Amino acid sequence: xxxxxxxxxxxxxxxxxxxxxxxxxxxxxxxxxxxxxxxxxxxxxxxxxxxxxxxxxxxxxxxxxxxxxxxxxxxxxxxxxxxxxxxxxxxxxxxxxxxxxxxxxxxxxxxxxxxxxxxxxxxxxxxxxxxxxxxxxxxxxxxxxxxxxxxxxxxxxxxxxxxxxxxxxxxxxxxxxxxxxxxxxxxxxxxxxxxxxxxxxxxxxxxxxxxxxxxxxxxxxxxxxxxxxxxxxxxxxxxxxxxxxxxxxxxxxxxxxxxxxxxxxxxxxxxxxx
Numbered sequence: 088x089x090x091x092x093x094x095x096x097x098x099x100x101x102x103x104x105x106x107x108x109x110x111x112x113x114x115x116x117x118x119x120x121x122x123x124x125x126x127x128x129x130x131x132x133x134x135x136x137x138x139x140x141x142x143x144x145x146x147x148x149x150x151x152x153x154x155x156x157x158x159x160x161x162x163x164x165x166x167x168x169x170x171x172x173x174x175x176x177x178x179x180x181x182x183x184x185x186x187x188x189x190x191x192x193x194x195x196x197x198x199x200x201x202x203x204x205x206x207x208x209x210x211x212x213x214x215x216x217x218x219x220x221x222x223x224x225x226x227x228x229x230x231x232x233x234x235x236x237x238x239x240x241x242x243x244x245x246x247x248x249x250x251x252x253x254x255x256x257x258x259x260x261x262x263x264x265x266x267x268x269x270x271x272x273x274x275x276x277x278x279x280x281x282x283x284x285x286x287x288x289x290x291x292x293x294x295x296x297x298x299x300x301x302x303x304x305x306x307x308x309x310x311x312x313x314x315x316x317x318x319x320x321x322x323x324x325x326x327x328x329x330x331x332x333x334x335x336x337x338x339x340x341x342x343x344x345x346x347x348x349x350x351x352x353x354x355x356x357x358x359x360x361x
Contacts, residue, residue, distance in 0.1 A: 090122045093129045093166060100165045109220065109285075117158035132163075134171045141175070149178040185312040185342070186303050193313060199299040205291045207259050208276055212288075212307060215250040216314040216332055219307035223283045225275045227264050232257055239333065248333040315343045 088096075094115060101111045122129070124143065125136045137159065144152060160172040188196065193213060200206040212222055221239050229238045235252045252260070260275075267275060276283055285307070292307050303309075311332070318328050329340040 088129045090119075090129065093122065093162070094119060096166050097162045100162075107220065113154065114158040114161060117155045118162050121155070121159055130167065132171065134174055137171050137175065149180050152178050153180060186305055186309050187316045188301070188303065188305065188309060188313045190317060192299070192301055192303075193310075193317075195299040196295050196301060200291070200295045203259070204263065204276065205295075207256065207263060208288065209292065209295065209310065210256060210259075213310040213314050214253045214256065216311050217250070218311060219285045219288045222288065222307075223274070223276065223285060226273050227267060227275055228273070230260065230264070230275065232260060232264075246333065246335075248330070250331060312343075315340070319343050 097118060098111065098115060101114055106114070121137070121140055122132075124140045125132050127136075141152065141155070144155065156172050156175060156177060160170055163172075164170050197206060197209060197213075200209060208222060211217055211225075212219070215237065217225075217239070225237070225239075229240065230252065231237070232252065235254065235257065237250045237252050239248050239250065263275060267273075267277065270277070274282055278287060288307050292305060292310070296303070296305050315328055315332055318331070319325065325340055325344065326337065328343065329337050332340060334340045
């Protein structure tokens with residue numbers, strides 16, 4: 088089997104398994120890089136070939152290497168029914184705390200966006216804790232403005248969840264929905280070429296951060312991190328935050344207990360009680 092045929096079969100397997108567009112893209116990319124490096128018939132590829140490849144990417148982050156191994160394991164297990172990764176020791180994932188904006192920085196960020204549609208998109212991601220993939224896939228039918236409730240269909244983890252829509256965003260959402268219906272669009276947000284891409288939203292966030300004078304390295308996901316952190320600082324129960332974020336495990340949500348600076352400020356040093 089040559090490389091082209093292998094990658095075609097992999098794409099079919101990934102689609103049948105209902106993987107996200109991001110997973111399909113990244114798994115195909117990781118396997119292509121590996122196959123380009125080895126440059127031999129796929130059936131002849133061994134664990135030693137994989138070790139040599141990993142040595143060439145050893146300078147990459149642990150997360151990148153773990154992704155490569157996961158992608159290669161999936162492809163070889165699914166298509167050739169063998170696992171060339173089983174004897175490979177996985178690197179430990181670095182426990183980096185996500186970047187979070189303060190409430191003041193959120194205000195500056197949103198105030199810097201003059202385009203109404205762009206501002207509404209960022210406002211929704213922050214106020215509802217949406218992933219960028221969830222935002223661009225949000226359909227008009229997923230919103231119930233009367234109930235102030237929205238629904239994420241089959242988000243990460245392949246499960247549905249609901250989110251609260253702030254009252255202050257309802258008038259803007261009504262206008263946006265009317266515009267989209269007039270254009271016969273099913274998605275809440277779209278561009279000249281139809282459905283928005285994640286890259287479109289990333290550019291909006293980067294541009295807004297620069298205009299607001301925010302020096303932190305932020306992305307659309309930073310708004311979701313900030314949403315969770317600010318809820319925690321406001322006293323929201325972590326189990327409720329878990330539900331709002333759609334985390335299957337509470338341990339994933341608990342990272343926000345480590346990044347809440349406001350919570351840390353409430354802790355008095357022992358010297359203050361002497």
